[in-house]
Amino acid sequence: MSDVTAKLISVLGEGRVKEDEPMAKHLNFRIGGPAKWFVEVKNIEEVQKVMEVIREKGIPFFILGGGSNTLVSDKGFDGLVVKMTMRSHTIDGNRVKADAGVISAALARVTASAGLKGFEWAISLPGTVGGAVRGNAGCFGGELKDSAVEATILRGTEVMVVSADKLKFGYRDSAIKHTDDVVLDVTLELEQGDPEALKQVLKNTLDARKDSQPLYAGSAGCMFKNVELDPEEVASILPLFNGELEGVFEIDGKQRISSGWLIEKMGLKGTRIGGAEISKEHGNFIINHDGATAADVKGVIDLVKHEAMERFGIEMEEEVKLVGF
Numbered sequence: 629m630s631d632v633t634a635k636l637i638s639v640l641g642e643g644r645v646k647e648d649e650p651m652a653k654h655l656n657f658r659i660g661g662p663a664k665w666f667v668e669v670k671n672i673e674e675v676q677k678v679m680e681v682i683r684e685k686g687i688p689f690f691i692l693g694g695g696s697n698t699l700v701s702d703k704g705f706d707g708l709v710v711k712m713t714m715r716s717h718t719i720d721g722n723r724v725k726a727d728a729g730v731i732s733a734a735l736a737r738v739t740a741s742a743g744l745k746g747f748e749w750a751i752s753l754p755g756t757v758g759g760a761v762r763g764n765a766g767c768f769g770g771e772l773k774d775s776a777v778e779a780t781i782l783r784g785t786e787v788m789v790v791s792a793d794k795l796k797f798g799y800r801d802s803a804i805k806h807t808d809d810v811v812l813d814v815t816l817e818l819e820q821g822d823p824e825a826l827k828q829v830l831k832n833t834l835d836a837r838k839d840s841q842p843l844y845a846g847s848a849g850c851m852f853k854n855v856e857l858d859p860e861e862v863a864s865i866l867p868l869f870n871g872e873l874e875g876v877f878e879i880d881g882k883q884r885i886s887s888g889w890l891i892e893k894m895g896l897k898g899t900r901i902g903g904a905e906i907s908k909e910h911g912n913f914i915i916n917h918d919g920a921t922a923a924d925v926k927g928v929i930d931l932v933k934h935e936a937m938e939r940f941g942i943e944m945e946e947e948v949k950l951v952g953f
């Protein structure tokens with residue numbers, strides 16, 4: 629037994645530490661080699677203890693939420709994966725405080741049933757609220773930042789409450805993404821609403837997602853962030869799209885191009901490398917069509933990025949976290 633395993637067992641207990649755990653078991657992609665060590669943490673104290681071991685042993689680590697937005701290489705991850713499995717929430721008036729491991733869609737259902745309005749969009753969001761804070765997740769008109777008021781984080785050895793403005797939310801971005809801080813919980817402030825009407829919104833949102841995205845297959849959701857460009861850059865490339873602009877939007881004063889639309893325009897939908905396929909339904913989904921390897925998926929990612937750069941001078945950026953490449 630390695631030193632690290634022994635130390636982790638001493639803080640978490642027997643049966644709580646896995647070695648060479650296949651990540652394919654934990655990721656929506658159903659792809660990924662083994663993590664050298666793997667633990668599930670159930671409360672803040674356990675997160676603190678595990679992070680202490682990480683610091684003491686100087687080992688690489690990453691935090692796993694719902695496994696919806698991560699791709700691990702075929703050779704795996706030579707470090708510790710810490711899966712957040714604390715899943716409690718409390719409601720106090722219009723405020724909801726949810727542990728990092730709470731599944732976003734479950735929280736959307738809970739808040740709608742409680743007659744709290746503003747988190748319905750998350751019914752179609754795979755993954756946990758901790759992951760949603762880290763990436764300022766968003767879909768169907770909502771973003772985590774719209775209702776977040778504060779989060780509890782672990783920074784080094786210190787547990788602290790950080791207000792939303794300090795989290796510096798941006799498009800699929802937050803301050804957390806650029807540090808080793810760990811999200812422990814988040815507090816949302818919602819509005820009063822009618823539970824029946826809110827449940828209808830949940831249903832409509834789920835239907836819209838099913839209509840436009842390939843939910844039946846293993847994937848990590850949208851692979852790339854939508855492309856943000858300056859107005860001048862947009863003006864220079866728009867003629868290349870022959871005036872068809874349904875995938876170009878203005879959000880918060882910035883021009884954004886839907887990556888799915890761009891990939892469709894490049895004629896790449898349906899492209900396959902090994903078992904990985906660019907979805908025919910939504911160009912920004914790479915699906916595990918048939919026993920794909922992480923290398924197959926990476927091949928598709930590189931192909932898309934290469935084409936976008938060659939043809940439009942556009943640099944596409946992954947939204948999905950790539951680990952062990």
Ligand code: EPU
Nearest residue numbers: 767768849850852853854874875886888889892909910911
């Ligand atoms: N479109 C196409 N072809 C495609 C994909 C899209 O023509 O293959 C067109 C659509 O018809 C629509 C426009 O492009 O006119 C925008 O498409 P969509 O509404 O699907 O939105 P998106 O910008 O492609 C974003 C998020 C999704 C989220 C949807 C719905 C990003 C990177 N993606 O996609 O988030 O579910 O809006 O709100 O911001 C995710 O983050 O994993 C994700 C899937």
